[in-house]
Amino acid sequence: VVADTLEGRIVDNQVYIETLGDNAAKVFEQTEALQIIACGTSYNAALVAKYWVEHYLNIPCLVEIASEYRYRKTATIPNSLFITISQSGETADTLAALSKAKGEGYLASLTVCNSPASSMVRESDFTLLTRAGTEIGVASTKAFTAQLVSLLLLTISIGKAKGLDKETEHNIVKALEHLPSEIQKALDQAGDIDKLSEAFAEKHHTLFLGRGQQYPIAMEAALKLKEVSYIHAEAYAAGELKHGPLALIDKDMPTVVVAPNDNLLEKLKSNIEEVRSRGGSLFVFADKSAKIQGSDGITVFPVDSSYNVTAPIVYTIPLQLLSYYVAVIKGTDVDQPRNLAKSVTV
Ligand code: F1P
DSSP, rough: OOHHHHHHTTTEEEEEOGGGOTTHHHHHHOOOEEEEOOHHHHHHHEEEEHHHIIIIIOOOEEEEEEEHTTTSOOOOOEEEEEEEEEESSOOHHHHHHHHHHHHTTOOEEEEEEEETTHHHHHHSSSSOOOOOOOSSSSSOOOHHHHHHHHHHHHHHHHHHHHTHHHHHHHHHHHHHHHHHHHHHHHTHHHHHHHHHHHHHEEEEEEEEEOOOHHHHHHHHHHHHHHHHOOOEEEEEEGGGGTTTTTGGOOOOEEEEEEOSTTTTTTHHHHHHHHHHTOOEEEEEEGGGGGGGBBTTEEEEEEEEOTTTHHHHHHHHHHHHHHHHHHHHHTTTTTTOTOOOOOOOOO
């Protein structure tokens, strides 16, 4: 899916996004802020984009859940671009937010969408197709990784119109080119995740922790576990632990930590210790180079990810697989979870 999403969009180390059309570059040149609106998994993708946009483009990126944005009095940052993200392109709240945005003074609207023939594509000025194919399952999985790849391509595209330096663009493109093989390596670990999932199936709750651009990945991992295995799961920015969630830690509360080897790793190691010293059992998805030791109470699952910028996409794979295998053990219907609909049109 990731390879399909990238296919033809990187040529000679440059990003080309044909579905956006020629006029997009003119709008991007004027763009001084982004407002992204989405629901569910698509909202978590938007939160990752916020980290990328503010880090690489140095412009504000506001992210809001569609069902909140559509009903409140909002204020628009001058010269901002309105973006919706949706797998189905038919989600009622996101469509209503798009319709509301038309009277709010945005430069233009753009949708990152998986369905070419959808209402969202029809109603938006620009479209960036995610090309994830048909999602059979109700819970978004391949649409999520395709959204992330698309949002990173979009970040570069906006960046180019706003003078992003060539070296940064080149480094991000290099990371994207290596992504399909990194994803494949993660998929090859499915058997190990299957074994790991046994530790979760009997539990009633799970905590997920992440920092920086991996915090939204922890949120998505918690959402997936909830959706397909019906285990109560919550995600926290690891720095928030001491502001409340630490009270939940005991031997019956597994804590999953997303721990790539980045500039936040040392902080994250202290958070791991905060949980371990209170008797919590930890499952740390860590970069091989992060040198996190497994011990009593700490199980380390190695993840191979060489590029910081694309690490959120790579770490998503084992976490999605974890939900899948827990659901298989519990015998829930992974493709059609109870009470959920593929396209939330009301
Ligand atoms: C949003 C969403 C999905 C979720 C489920 C219900 O849909 O919350 O993320 O997995 O399918 O709807 P969309 O706007 O991305 O189609």
